[in-house]
Amino acid sequence: MSENIQSRDVFDAIADPTRRRLIELLAEAEAEEVPLYELTAQFEMGRTAVSKHLTVLKEADLVHDRKVGRETRFKLNAAPLREIQDWVAFYSKFWSNDMMRLSQLLEEENEPN
Incomplete structure (x- = not known):
């Protein structure tokens, strides 16, 4: 069984100002994981919209996520x-x-x- 991993162009991923702001927020966390609710609080949009932007960043391998209980935490991968x-x-x-x-x-x- 092969897993279909979607990859996205880094330039495409940073084209949106919201995604650039998410990268900035994660960079400011200095390698610490940031919960989704903390990221969402920085925007005038809902959790679902922020999650969609984070998915685009994940597809470009700019963000890694980890589930901790019911919470998802995000960390920047600047490489x-x-x-x-x-x-x-x-x-x-x-x-x-x-x-x-x-x-x-x-x-x-x-x-x-």
Whole structure:
């Protein structure tokens, strides 16, 4: 019997502001597990809506969950965010070049004539 494990793209998972806020809240917990009710309290939406967002994060392996009695606790798995960091780092060279050109332009404008 094979288990159908659905995987989601990390970029897709962080595209929604609610999911980015959930990641932030879990990151602030500093590797501690956070119960669903505590996460839900941070939003103006119900438990079911927050759970759906957490499911998307789980499918991207950004969140791990664990049942403790009747309560579900969540913990951030930041490792998949490395893909995003690497992608942004590639393009940062363009920003660096722009900043160097701006700096040179400002220096030229400030030179006495």
